[in-house]
Amino acid sequence: MSTLTIEQIAVGYGDSIIIDGLDVTIPENKITTIIGPNGCGKSTLLKTISRLLKAQKGSVYLDGKAIHQLSTKDIAKRMAILPQTTETPSGLTVYELVSYGRFPYQKGFHSMKKEDVEAVQWALEVTGVTDFSDRPVEALSGGQRQRVWIAMALAQETEILVLDEPTTYLDLAHQLDILLLLKSLNEKENRTIVMVLHDLNHASRFSDYLIAMKDGAIVTEGTPNEVMTAENMEAVFDIQAIMTECPLSNHPICLTYQSSKGV
Amino acid sequence: MSRTKNMTEQDSSQTIKVKTKSKPITGVLVLLIGIIGLIFAIGLSISFGAADIDLMTVWSAVFSFNGDLTSHQIIQEIRLPRVLGAAIIGACFSVAGAIMQGMTRNPLADSGLLGLNAGAAFMVAISLSFFPGLSYQYFLFFSFAGAAMSTIIVFGIGSMSRLGLTPMRLVLAGAAVTALLTSLSQGIAIHFDLEQDLAFWYAGDVSRATWENLEYMFPWVLIAFIGALFLSRSITLLSLGEEIAIGLGQRPTLIKIAGFIVVLILAGIAVSMVGAVSFVGLLIPHLTRFLVGHDYRWIIPNSIVVGSLFMVIADLCARMMNPPNETPIGALIAVIGVPFFLYIARKGGKGL
Numbered sequence: 001m002s003t004l005t006i007e008q009i010a011v012g013y014g015d016s017i018i019i020d021g022l023d024v025t026i027p028e029n030k031i032t033t034i035i036g037p038n039g040c041g042k043s044t045l046l047k048t049i050s051r052l053l054k055a056q057k058g059s060v061y062l063d064g065k066a067i068h069q070l071s072t073k074d075i076a077k078r079m080a081i082l083p084q085t086t087e088t089p090s091g092l093t094v095y096e097l098v099s100y101g102r103f104p105y106q107k108g109f110h111s112m113k114k115e116d117v118e119a120v121q122w123a124l125e126v127t128g129v130t131d132f133s134d135r136p137v138e139a140l141s142g143g144q145r146q147r148v149w150i151a152m153a154l155a156q157e158t159e160i161l162v163l164d165e166p167t168t169y170l171d172l173a174h175q176l177d178i179l180l181l182l183k184s185l186n187e188k189e190n191r192t193i194v195m196v197l198h199d200l201n202h203a204s205r206f207s208d209y210l211i212a213m214k215d216g217a218i219v220t221e222g223t224p225n226e227v228m229t230a231e232n233m234e235a236v237f238d239i240q241a242i243m244t245e246c247p248l249s250n251h252p253i254c255l256t257y258q259s260s261k262g263v
Numbered sequence: 264m265s266r267t268k269n270m271t272e273q274d275s276s277q278t279i280k281v282k283t284k285s286k287p288i289t290g291v292l293v294l295l296i297g298i299i300g301l302i303f304a305i306g307l308s309i310s311f312g313a314a315d316i317d318l319m320t321v322w323s324a325v326f327s328f329n330g331d332l333t334s335h336q337i338i339q340e341i342r343l344p345r346v347l348g349a350a351i352i353g354a355c356f357s358v359a360g361a362i363m364q365g366m367t368r369n370p371l372a373d374s375g376l377l378g379l380n381a382g383a384a385f386m387v388a389i390s391l392s393f394f395p396g397l398s399y400q401y402f403l404f405f406s407f408a409g410a411a412m413s414t415i416i417v418f419g420i421g422s423m424s425r426l427g428l429t430p431m432r433l434v435l436a437g438a439a440v441t442a443l444l445t446s447l448s449q450g451i452a453i454h455f456d457l458e459q460d461l462a463f464w465y466a467g468d469v470s471r472a473t474w475e476n477l478e479y480m481f482p483w484v485l486i487a488f489i490g491a492l493f494l495s496r497s498i499t500l501l502s503l504g505e506e507i508a509i510g511l512g513q514r515p516t517l518i519k520i521a522g523f524i525v526v527l528i529l530a531g532i533a534v535s536m537v538g539a540v541s542f543v544g545l546l547i548p549h550l551t552r553f554l555v556g557h558d559y560r561w562i563i564p565n566s567i568v569v570g571s572l573f574m575v576i577a578d579l580c581a582r583m584m585n586p587p588n589e590t591p592i593g594a595l596i597a598v599i600g601v602p603f604f605l606y607i608a609r610k611g612g613k614g615l
Contacts, residue, residue: 072514082510089557100499100500100503
């Protein structure tokens with residue numbers, strides 16, 4: 001059980017406030033995707049949720065408790081984060097990197113316990129990277145590497161997964177792989193997933209809940225059917241979108257679009 | 264989460280063969296070989312010198328000291344403290360370098376290259392000029408303060424840029440601060456007629472180690488090493504990036520403050536003893552990382568041993584090259600250090 005509620009937060013970098021007075025509740029056991037144009041504050045919101053940024057006002061609540069009052073190590077057992085950019089240290093093998101996901105459960109110089117090894121093996125297995133667990137992470141392709149980082153987050157065994165643009169820099173097939181993996185984690189294990197995606201059609205197809213942001217505020221939120229409308233696309237992205245239905249998910253998708261500002 | 268547990272059990276029963284890398288075994292092996300090598304190098308270093316002393320005499324001087332023998336006197340009073348000093352200093356520079364490289368994700372980090380050593384040496388120059396005759400104890404504090412001062416300046420300059428603290432920018436700031444503080448120290452030295460005394464701080468000299476100095480610095484070294492080992496796990500996580508470290512339940516700011524206190528103590532001690540020697544803290548952590556992998560729980564203890572061994576050998580070489588004169592140890596190390604620095608810099612600052 002975990003509810004993530006965001007109440008009246010104001011966040012920014014230094015003096016520039018990006019989000020001011022935002023409220024939202026992340027539905028439990030669902031996939032929630034934050035969408036919006038560049039610079040709308042979606043990454044900032046995600047970073048605030050995952051305590052990478054501290055809200056200047058307001059707070060993020062995990063089960064009713066303010067997140068900055070909880071021990072960060074306890075949060076690490078409940079919420080795993082995949083940042084937008086990850087830099088791979090050289091010489092680290094896949095197995096080693098994924099086993100770092102067990103750190104929140106370890107103390108001092110203690111090595112991996114049986115349940116730690118099992119959690120790591122499971123994470124390697126579901127992300128399909130078991131075969132190269134002995135290879136250095138830097139030797140892998142971008143898609144494989146992203147799966148390894150996800151495996152590390154999974155090894156944390158948390159109810160909540162927070163991912164910032166997990167499919168960026170990946171080709172079509174690898175994007176799909178990652179999103180199908182997240183979908184199955186959500187369906188089979190009821191993981192709550194919160195992420196930022198740039199691809200609207202992916203967001204619509206794989207999410208249960210969408211949050212559309214613009215200029216640091218939420219324009220609209222709801223199911224993909226509610227959010228993915230031509231009117232909302234106009235309001236959020238300033239585009240005239242031609243919407244249709246995805247034959248695979250029955251969610252609305254954007255077929256093509258043109259600028260609202262005229263050609 | 265019960266479903267996760269079920270899946271875990273199912274999966275592990277399907278006998279997934281995941282080979283776990285035996286990094287801890289390598290770590291212990293390097294540690295053991297290093298310690299054996301260190302003991303041997305220390306023996307060799309003691310036996311070599313103006314008065315030729317064989318290894319058997321070294322052994323008996325250490326373990327059954329006889330004050331009537333001149334050779335035993337030389338060993339106990341001059342050579343033993345010197346070689347122990349070299350070993351400890353090597354370890355200090357190496358651990359300081361390892362911590363900085365891990366915390367700042369900067370493969371070029373070294374207390375010399377980032378200006379800490381120059382800061383410590385500057386304060387040493389101040390203390391020699393204005394408070395001559397200070398005991399080593401106080402001297403040490405000046406050294407700490409100097410290292411702290413230049414850390415603040417270097418990181419201050421480095422972070423003024425909007426692009427943040429890239430490895431190269433930090434090294435440049437370090438070089439600028441080093442140049443400034445070195446010329447200031449030299450100015451002070453000329454004014455107070457201390458050129459001779461100060462020259463060695465820039466060349467590096469291990470011969471100042473006495474039992475008295477060693478006694479003063481030992482508790483500090485011990486505290487710093489324990490602190491470093493205590494922090495090692497967190498440094499490993501920090502070396503994966505700050506966001507990843509937070510995600511895994513670490514508190515980067517706290518770790519960085521603690522880490523820098525340890526670094527300041529180590530660099531301060533090392534400089535107060537041998538002077539502003541660069542590159543040891545760059546070389547040794549890279550070498551140990553290559554040997555034992557990326558986990559700082561292994562890098563730090565191994566850096567202590569490998570760093571000591573390196574410094575003892577370097578000191579031995581410095582004395583053997585042109586006897587009875589000593590080649591400045593700082594220059595000797597730079598001969599290896601500079602090409603290595605260029606190699607790491609060419610890799611584009613990547614490699615951590």
